[in-house]
Amino acid sequence: MSPTAIATAAARRVVFPFTAIVGQEEMKLALILNVIDPKIGGVMIMGDRGTGKSTTIRALADLLPEIPVVANDPFNSHPSDPDLMGDEIRQKLENGEDIPVVQKKVQMVDLPLGATEDRVCGTIDIEKALSEGVKAFEPGLLAKANRGILYVDEVNLLDDHLVDVLLDSAASGWNTVEREGISIRHPARFVLVGSGNPEEGELRPQLLDRFGMHAEIHTVKAPALRVQIVEQRAEFDQNPQEFLEKYKSQQEELQQRIIKAQELLPSVNIDYDLRVKISEVCSELDVDGLRGDIVSNRAAKALTAFEGRTEVTVDDIRRVITLCLRHRLRKDPLESIDSGYKVEKAFARVFGVELPEDSVQSNGAGQIKTGIR
CATH class of the missing domain: 1.10.8.80 (Magnesium chelatase subunit I, C-Terminal domain)
Structure with a gap:
């Protein structure tokens, strides 16, 4: 590992290891299967508050192997798969131009509840397009999430129109932005993970149906397991690096299993x-x-x-x-x-x-x- 890579790893936020998460097998399995085959269509996780939904999803993103992406590309374009690259990169590839490639961690993008459609889909700068004749596009969260995980917490509180946009992109693998006769599209293939608490309202059946899988999670009832979870969390908070080291071999083993499964x-x-x-x-x-x-x-x-x-x-x-x-x-x-x-x-x-x-x-x-x- 180069010194730069070590420095980057150290600078990254420390994430609770996926293999250390106790219980919630249903949620863990659904997430792993969607990572192996993103075309399953994402996971809707419904359950009580404080059951580790966000922790588990962050842990999964952190566990995944690095992927090859085109350097300085806003869409995390794949260097050789046309379905996962932007039009500009495809054009360069057809022209036989040299494309610089870097290895990058799989992105996990959090979608805030108050996000606007422009923030999610991206915007077109009409003035620049008209005056300079170029398609000036400001990428949104869907561009950032391409080839990664898009996580929507409290999806049942999100505006229905935005949920429709997300589900359409997740199903087709592309996001199209149209404004004043100008149209831009880019790849948006991601694992869509939504979570929610049933007490805060149900999701419309037609939207629920669009999620590939639905995991229900419940608060752990067994006192011994609850103590184990509390102790693990305290141990992690006290010395994250030492805790990560303890689970390193299990993390690597699971990572290899996912790569082989793919x-x-x-x-x-x-x-x-x-x-x-x-x-x-x-x-x-x-x-x-x-x-x-x-x-x-x-x-x-x-x-x-x-x-x-x-x-x-x-x-x-x-x-x-x-x-x-x-x-x-x-x-x-x-x-x-x-x-x-x-x-x-x-x-x-x-x-x-x-x-x-x-x-x-x-x-x-x-x-x-x-x-x-």
């Missing part, structure tokens, strides 16, 4: 019969549209890759299907049954399997072993 993902196969059964579950649950089917397939493949395999099993599907479908069910105001349990029951019926002891029925959130700890 490489293995294209060769993962899901049997036709299993795909039919996934769609059968969606149909039985009366899920609107086909997003549920697509996301369940993608998430099962990402989990298989994460575990170093190339054939999706029934158990892989069981571990992700609740995360992919629970927020797509039509809510019956008179029904008190947990939506997760509904999904598990439909899965068990269609796949002809027994519900395990640690299913949603017992604790309102499927126990998912990520194999991280």
Whole structure:
């Protein structure tokens, strides 16, 4: 490591290590799967206050390996993938120009609640465009988030129009800004992570449906675990460097697993019969549209890759299907049954399997072993 790199690492804000986070397996797994395959469509994390939502997301961004980006490019353009680079860089590439490349940490961009559309999407300087004939574009947060993570805390309090803009960009991978007949577009492919507290209002069903996965997190009830979390936090605050050192090998191991999973993902196969059964579950649950089917397939493949395999099993599907479908069910105001349990029951019926002891029925959130700890 060069002295500059060491200085940069030291100057970076110290972040609580991802592998040290106790519990919340559902949230951790959903985040990892979206990093392996960003096309899953992001995660909506709903849960109590003070359950470590922001800490976990920052920890994940810090854990991710560095990525190659074009030097001094406002869009974090990929040096060779046209889908992840701005038009200017593509033009340079076509002209055979030399493109300087640097390694950069994956960005985690926080979207403030009071952000305006201009701040999110970017603005066009009309005066400069008209007087100098150039497309003067001031990039926004979507440009900064390209190839990174865009985190929206309290997404249920965000203006619906802005949520629409975010979800459109996340789905298409591009952001288009139009003003006075001038149009500029740039890549905006990011993992969209929204978090919220159900007490502060629900998200509109059509917006909720656009998030790939939905993780529910609850305050840890076991006193021993609560003590462990408190002690860990105190230890980290007292001596962050020593605490990071303790988890260094686990962090590196998980980072390597994610890199290998990303490489293995294209060769993962899901049997036709299993795909039919996934769609059968969606149909039985009366899920609107086909997003549920697509996301369940993608998430099962990402989990298989994460575990170093190339054939999706029934158990892989069981571990992700609740995360992919629970927020797509039509809510019956008179029904008190947990939506997760509904999904598990439909899965068990269609796949002809027994519900395990640690299913949603017992604790309102499927126990998912990520194999991280």
